[in-house]
Amino acid sequence: MKKITYLLFGALMPCFNLAAQTVQNVNPLLFLEDGTNVKITTIACTLSNGTSTTCYQIISTSTPTDHDMGPWCPNNISDDADAGGIWLEDGEVYDVDGAFIKNMATFYNDNNWLMYDSLGNIYTTETQADCAAAANPNVGAEYRNFCVECLPSYVTGLTQTYVIPVKPVKLTQPIQFGGMGGPPGGGGPSVRGVAFNGVRFDAPAPVNNILNAYTLAPFDDAGGHINLMAGYHYHAATGVSTKIVQCDNHAPMIGYALDGHAIYAHTNKDGTEPTDLDACLGHYDDTRGYHYHVDYAGKNNFINCIYGAYATNSGTAATIDADNDGFSLLNDCNDNNAAVNPNAVEIDDNNIDENCDGIFCSAVSTYELAGASISLYPNPVSSELTVAVKGVLDYRMRIFDMNGRLVYEKDNQSALSTEKMLNGAYIIEITDLNSGQRLMKKIVVSK
Ligand SMILES: [Ca+2]
Ligand SMILES: [Ca+2]
Ligand SMILES: [Ca+2]
Ligand SMILES: [Ca+2]
Ligand SMILES: [Zn+2]
Ligand SMILES: [Zn+2]
Structure with missing residues (x-):
């Protein structure tokens, strides 16, 4: 049935890119849902283009279950890279080790930088109050030359909710991100997407504000850090969180954008990089449909915009098993095809993930x-x-x-x-x- 539709389209529109018609649904089984840190339900929703549809609602404590959080600030200028996190500057990822802190005046060509005492101990925020005061864009002068870190213990009882369309709706024009880090007038969401562990891919960190206040708020090796509003969140994809390795040479999948299109790592298995990315950092292929590749970790960026509609309104819970294969939308990666479900046997070379494990081949x-x-x-x-x-x-x-x-x-x-x-x-x-x-x-x- 699907194939016939494509053929008709092809016949009517000879220049139409068939691959462009491929849409992959969000696969809820790829999330590390444990009912505690990540919880997924299906709900009715309205998308930014007016479409009424069904969405996955992901409620997350922003606590990764697949890797540790931190460390961020090293203690002493003699500490090695294991004691600290990373810093992102001009497209490069730097280890925040003791030597990095020691070298900051040189690195930024500014002698106001001196983040350690005569014993080499690094000035670091130490309390939740410090975290609240220093981990925001209006850092007070009292935190000058402090390494800012907010510890996981400062954040309790916080949850974030993300609503993502089950079936992405590709638009003809991209939507610019809104909020801080978006262009003026950008009306879209600020959050870029969600990793499989429920941690958000956030807007770029305001590194200039941080540096202008002579503070440093490092990211951990996974590209994340904590503030009291958002909890733990990512500013760079460093390859630490759960990824789904692909059968072919393609980069692994690392999560979903808020429009439901999948997000993949920047680099393919063989080290090559996609060369045909659009303004949002997306492109098509036959297996994956439209999808994004994240920016370099050092760019403090994930994707530049979204090319799909995002949820603007969410309604009540909906339990659906449209294809009657015994797996509801919560446990079915394609609820319009009874031959696709977690019990199905994988068939090779057909660009379908029959058994919903995120992998398109039986390898x-x-x-x-x-x-x-x-x-x-x-x-x-x-x-x-x-x-x-x-x-x-x-x-x-x-x-x-x-x-x-x-x-x-x-x-x-x-x-x-x-x-x-x-x-x-x-x-x-x-x-x-x-x-x-x-x-x-x-x-x-x-x-
Ligand atoms: Ca089903
Ligand atoms: Ca199904
Ligand atoms: Ca298959
Ligand atoms: Ca599979
Ligand atoms: Zn941040
Ligand atoms: Zn790709």
């Missing part, structure tokens, strides 16, 4: 963790899940149900019997016991 799903590779298969699993971990000496595997309850925990386990597990979705967490890095992946048990 073993392999994920990356701090230079290691982790393969979990099959997914969905009926009796035994193979856990093939390469490049990690000791790891802990924990499994949580969708209510966040721990149902399994064991170290260095290469296979898992799922016979006693109930049918349903689970989150598998693999932690490298040496580096502390974590990978989270959703699997479906189906017998």
Whole structure:
């Protein structure tokens, strides 16, 4: 049916780009939903172009479950890069280690910079009140030459809600971002998108304001930091948060923009970069439809605008299983095709992700963790899940149900019997016991 529609379009409009017709729905199963830090529901919504449709509502505590937050400010000018985060300047990513702080007067060619005492100890904000006063655009003079950091413990009970159309609606004109960091008159949203861990891709950090106040508010190695209004948020995609590695050479997927179009990393597997990005940093291909590639991490930027309609209004909860495949819109990556659902068998070379794991081929799903590779298969699993971990000496595997309850925990386990597990979705967490890095992946048990 779909194909016939395309052919008709093609016949009527000979110059029409067929690939341009591909639209990939948002896949809610790619989010690290645990019912606590990330919670997804479906709701009725109205988009900026007037379309009434269905949206995913993502409620997030802005607490990443796939990596640690911090550190941001090193303690002493002798500290190495492990003690601090990063700074973004002129397209480059700099480690905020002790040497960076020591060198700031030279780096910025301004002798007013002196962020450490005679013992080399770095002046750092120390309380929630300091964080509130210093981590905003109007920094007081008392915070001159302070490294500003807000700790996770300062933010409690905060949630952010993001509403994203299930099916993106591509427009003919891009929408400029609104709010701080957007162009004058930009009427769109300020938030760019959401990573799979529920942390937002935010507007560019106001680095000039920060520097003009002779403060430094570093980002951690994941490109994130905290303020009391937004909680933890990203200003750069450094490749730390969960990514979905693609079957082909294409860059991995890292989340969704607020218009529902997917966001991918900047660089392809072979190190090449897309050369045909539009003004928003988007382009098309047959597999992924229209999608974005994030800017370089050092640019303090994700995407430049959105080319799809965004939700302006949201309504009441809606539970839908339009294709009657037994998977509601919350657990179905295409609710208009009963052959696509988490229990389906993947078919190669058809540009369809039959089993909703975010991967368009039947190759073993392999994920990356701090230079290691982790393969979990099959997914969905009926009796035994193979856990093939390469490049990690000791790891802990924990499994949580969708209510966040721990149902399994064991170290260095290469296979898992799922016979006693109930049918349903689970989150598998693999932690490298040496580096502390974590990978989270959703699997479906189906017998
Ligand atoms: Ca369905
Ligand atoms: Ca379906
Ligand atoms: Ca397929
Ligand atoms: Ca798949
Ligand atoms: Zn920020
Ligand atoms: Zn691409």
